[in-house]
Amino acid sequence: MKQFELVIFDWDGTLMDSISKIVHCMQALAQELEIAIPSEKVVRDVIGLSMPEAMRALFPAETEATRQSWINRYKVHYQVLNATPSPLFDGVHELLDGLAQKQKKLAIATGKGRPGLDAILSQTGLGPKFHASRCADETRSKPHPQMLHELLAELGVCPSRAVMIGDSAFDLKMAHNAGIAAIGVDYGTHDRDTLLAVSPLTVVSHPLELLQHL
Structure with missing residues (x-):
């Protein structure tokens, strides 16, 4: 795996421990709307999709206009009302520093929107560590490969020299669709x-394990 020049990370659930917050916010939204509250598993299964795609999967009977209004309200829960901590996973700083020392280019391909990603990169101080990023409100939703194609083109890296790191099957399927490797x-x-079913190169259980492979 040492041939990889570009390492592309998903954000939620890969670098940041934000899954619980996403679940709690979606359930709080449903409670506020007085509709059936989705289970934790149901919410987890759509994390990684763009917000419109996630809402479409969770609430298929609603209109696009209704789902958009719910997205706007979800953002209030996530950004203002919910105080569930979303720390970086242990080892993330060391992982990114170690890859930078190995002269790897780093990028982000996330289901978050651009305002959310920019805010969290500023808050964590991680922004300067990444050479490029793509968000779900700028391209097609995962698992469509558009955001990966755009990152490869922007950074001048061929598919065989890039690897996608992600915590969801959507991340790994997107990599497969783009013709790049995945972990x-x-x-x-x-x-x-669930991840092994998508045939990644390997699956790891801690961020620092990635340094052993990259």
Whole structure:
């Protein structure tokens, strides 16, 4: 795996421990709307999709206009009302520093929107560590490969020299669709068996394990 020049990370559930917050916010939204509250598993299964795609999967009977209004309200829960901590996973700083020392280019491909990603990169101080990023409100939703194609083109890296790191099957399927390698992490959204079913190069259980492979 040492041939990889570009390492592309998902964000939620891969670098940041934000899954619980996402679940709690979606359930709080449903409670506020007085509709059926989705289970934790149901919410986890759509994490990684763009917000419109996630809402479409969770609430298929609603209109696009209704779902958009719910997205706006979800953002209030996530950004203002919910105080569930979302720390970086242990080892993330050391992982990113170690990859930088190995002269790897780093990028982000996330289901978050651009305002949310920019805010969290500023808050964590991680922004300068990444050479490029793509968000779900700028391209097609995972598992469509558009955001990966755009990152490869922007950074001038061929598919065989790039690897996608993610915690969901959507991340790994996106990598497959883009013709690049993928590594799963099983401490986020989807369990090891779900990730292995998409045939990644390997699945790791801690961020620092990635340094052994990259």
